[in-house]
Amino acid sequence: MVELINIEKNYPNFNLKVNFKVNEGEIFGLVGQSGSGKSTILKMIQGIIKFDKGLIKIKNNTETAYIFQEFNLLYNKNVFDNVSLPLILKRRFSEKKVEEVLKFVGLYDKKNSYPISLSGGEKQRAAIARALVSNPGLLLCDEVTTSLDKTVKDGILDLFEEINRKYGVTIIVVTHELEVVKRLCDRVAIIEKERISDIFSIEKKEYNKENVNYTDYVRGVLK
Ligand SMILES: Nc1ncnc2c1ncn2[C@@H]1O[C@H](COP(=O)(O)OP(=O)(O)O)[C@@H](O)[C@H]1O
Ligand SMILES: [Mg+2]
Structure with missing residues (x-):
């Protein structure tokens, strides 16, 4: 759905270089500390800011939409x-x-x-x-739950899940909140020191009343 190939973005004290690919239909997380370049990456995908080198491939005729924290x-x-x-x-x-x-x-x-x-x-x-x-076929979410409290946040996360499941929208979720990634994403990329340091799949540990005992579920998530 989206591929960033040797993308470079240089600011005076910041030199980002990234490669990654997001598959169609997945919810892909991008985590990193404040100032690590998350918003910069999302804005380059949306075309709001230009990159200095590399190539961003987006599936033909894909409408993209950007949702801001504020x-x-x-x-x-x-x-x-x-x-x-x-x-x-x-x-x-x-x-x-x-x-x-x-x-x-x-x-x-x-x-x-x-x-x-x-x-x-x-x-x-x-x-x-x-x-x-x-x-949109691709939804770019920049810290969309960061300023919301717990209950409200859960409702918004449910909504993103429904948007993905019901309409097949590919979603990139940028956040520094690990529990949001754990709850929502299929895969995650970590940004550290101006590079992608790791990408992996997230094991979905959902509490399923029929075949999982609640204590085991909580242990599995927290331990
Ligand atoms: N317009 C700009 N001019 C100079 N530096 C910038 C500009 N925009 C962002 N940066 C720098 O790029 C880095 C990444 O910023 P950003 O993508 O906003 O990080 P994040 O969203 O992960 O908090 C920061 O060090 C920031 O200071
Ligand atoms: Mg940001």
Whole structure:
């Protein structure tokens, strides 16, 4: 779905060089400490910033969408108008489509509300709806749960899981929160010292009431 081949990005005190490939349909995590280059990588994939060397291959005709930690909603527009915006910019506005994604993210009853009156989780749902409205094949998520508290965070993670399972959207999740990667991702790449230091699959340890005893499940996750 996406391949970064010998990508180099140089800032005065930062020289990133990375290679990795994300498969179609997977949820791929990118972890690293603050300042390790996670957002830089995601923005290069989205085309918001340029790279100095290398090549980024994205599957033909793939629509990509970017979701920011800080939501980036327009505060002078209501939820419906915020979510409509990508379609209006592409001259393919459809009220039905906007309402469909608002229902999907659970925000239909807030469609006339302004961002100022929404909770953090609701703002993130509005941002997710705005990203989904143009039917992306690739969703780029930059620290999207970092500023949310535990319960709200779980709801948002469930939503990403549903977006991946139901619509087959490939998702790249950038975060420094390891529990988010553990819960959501199929594979993860670690960035350290301006390079990818490791990439591996994540064993999904889900609590399945039918055949796993709860104590064993908790032990398996925590020990
Ligand atoms: N526009 C810029 N000019 C100079 N340095 C930058 C710029 N953007 C990012 N950097 C540097 O690149 C590094 C990686 O930044 P970033 O990708 O935002 O990290 P992360 O998202 O992992 O916290 C940091 O050291 C940061 O200071
Ligand atoms: Mg960042």
